[in-house]
Amino acid sequence: MVEWRWGAMVSLPEELQAREAAARRHVEELQEEAAELALRLEGAREDLSRLEITRETVAQVLAELSAAEAEPRDAAGGAPEAKETSAPHGVGVMTVPPWREGLVVAILPDVYRDIVEIIADAPGPLQAKQIVPRIGLPTTTGKIEGTRGKLKRLVERGWLDEDTPGQFTLALQGPGRDRVNSL
Helix, strand or coil, rough: CCCCCEEEEHHHHHHHHHHHHHHHHHHHHHHHHHHHHHHHHHHHHHHHHHHHHHHHHHHHHHHHEEEEEEEHCCCCCCCCCCCCCCCCCCCCCCCCCCCCCCCHHHHCCCHHHHHHHHHCCCCCCHHEEEEHCCCCCCCCCHHEEEEEEHHHHHHHHCCEEECCEECCCCCCCCCHHHHHCCC
């Protein structure tokens, strides 16, 4: 065995073994830090998703209250005739209006329009987890749940159907395949 001198007599294999052990401890410490950061990042993403959904819900409720108070009626007391409308803007405006004859998919905010177009192009029903990567989002729980909330909103508003729980298709009475494809 060859002995190296660094102040005291230590063998080269012992020195390498000590350095390897120190490097291993350092790697384990960094892995623990990375795991903790990954958990914190996922939590922050979920917080962000909840805040986005809350903001959208508040805007929707305010818009519905505002629309209910200011909805004009025709002479017979019924709802006014539907017209093709442009995308809504401003605070207190419903971002996803209920579908009615004359509305086109272009009225929807970008992410909702993307979701409807993806479903229109699909050969069959889609789940939220299948849609998330197609709209360019990471497939994290928060993004899947946020997208599921958007899908449910589109169902509530008549743009999509959910015949089987978690399986989304175009609404038959809603925008229909011809209107979506004629964007």
